[in-house]
Amino acid sequence: MAIGFDKALGVHQHTLGVRAKRAEVLSSNIANADTPHYKAKDVDFEQAMRSAVSKQRGVSLGGTHQQHFSIQSVVQAETGYRIPNQPDTGDGNTVDMQTEQASFMENALEYQMSLGFLESKFNGMKKAIRGE
Numbered sequence: 001m002a003i004g005f006d007k008a009l010g011v012h013q014h015t016l017g018v019r020a021k022r023a024e025v026l027s028s029n030i031a032n033a034d035t036p037h038y039k040a041k042d043v044d045f046e047q048a049m050r051s052a053v054s055k056q057r058g059v060s061l062g063g064t065h066q067q068h069f070s071i072q073s074v075v076q077a078e079t080g081y082r083i084p085n086q087p088d089t090g091d092g093n094t095v096d097m098q099t100e101q102a103s104f105m106e107n108a109l110e111y112q113m114s115l116g117f118l119e120s121k122f123n124g125m126k127k128a129i130r131g132e
Contacts, residue, residue, distance in 0.1 A: 011049070014052035018043065018048045019107055022043040023108065026042070028041070029100045033097050037091065037092035040082040041079045042079065044080060047078060
């Protein structure tokens with residue numbers, strides 16, 4: 001009986017993709033902290049995970065021609081605008097550096113945790129293959 005990576009790795013493969021996307025969005029917020037009229041964004045983690053888990057495939061392949069194929073990830077992390085915690089300072093920018101830095105650090109820790117979970121899953125599969 002063959003077992004696929006989707007069943008073996010569970011939800012952890014999807015969390016890694018969502019955390020990576022969120023790191024991009026948060027770093028963009030930090031980089032644009034002084035840009036006038038820039039609106040802070042964030043990723044809805046719960047919605048992205050529901051989307052990824054409901055499809056239960058890491059990658060889907062589809063072709064428009066017999067010699068072409070495309071790869072689309074099922075992790076579609078939708079970004080939305082964050083509700084500001086502070087009043088407008090006059091330039092229309094809604095980035096709060098303390099919030100962004102705290103969110104970025106929290107996301108980085110959760111990304112490392114997801115990597116640890118995946119590592120333990122792969123170690124378990126290696127032990128099963130070796131018969132240990």
